[in-house]
Amino acid sequence: MRDETAEDENWGQQFDRLPATPDERVVEARPTRTEVVEWWVERFGIDPKMFDGYTFWEKGAGKIWAFNGEVVDPIEVQGLGMRILRTRQRHWKPSTNAVQRFCRDATKNVIELSPGEATAFVAGHDQQLDWWEGDWGYLTAAHELAGEREPLGVGLYLHGELRSTVPKGRQEELVKLD
Template sequence: MTDSELARNDGQQFDRLPATPADREVEGRASREEVVDWWQERFGVAPETFENVTFWEKGSGKIWAFNADLPSPVRVEGLGITVLRTRQEHWKPTTTGVKRFGREATANVIELEPAEAAAFAAGHDQQLDRWDGDWGYLIAAHELAGEREPIGVGLYLHGELRSRVPKGYQEELAVLE
């Protein structure tokens, strides 16, 4: 299929992501394979995690995950949860996506101390020089009831962890020492 024959993105409907890049009919649209590979490469989330999940795009690069199968396209306002923003230089996971799939992550997860977690959840940026992993988008997490719990998406650059927790998700956490 030539570029001129490619279909156009319709921001008024959900379209299922193609299985592979070779199946792509809309220029710039991510494929299911690319989305699953990205979660695995960036965060170590096993592909099996997404076995029963279908991926959809609505708008330009807003990827949604849905735990069921529907015919494509679908004209509804919402379908599952937003998990990823593509069609930009660096793909960005959403807070909702991290809260849903971040427990399975084995890479690029920064575990925060209670006071750091409280500041992060409230939307505050902070200096954290101890991180020695990749720069870029990280999953910020803290321990809750003996388990690692994702708080949201952080952007780590030059020793600073920038909270990317949207205002609607920001919360005040009690700091227990």
């Protein structure tokens, strides 16, 4: 059992609410709610109001979850809402679920794929895409479906190559994506 006096340590078996600001930070490397929201706004250009009503939690070292509601803090449960982000590494990485949920109206770092490129992406294939002129790093890979841009998942773009990070269990071999 965890020592209840160890509030300034990260414990991987429970969810701890992110502090609102750096002044409220108790666990040294834990991001704040403000930093998480600002990262999404800066990286993908989404409206920060998208996160109104959500609380943010860390479980383990840098696994950030969003929960639309309130619960006691800390809480020992297996899951709480949706894992949205990995922090505590050089580059923060959004989750596939989070990009699909929050990046439909993203205005930055969205790579819009052709039908063939989108088909390869959701199948988990890496592709040489030298035409992209935006930022390198983690992007929202998207494709137009039924007249609207649909986020497919997270891609890592480096040196002209888009690497699919679609989890193996969610990869799909599609005949044709229109």
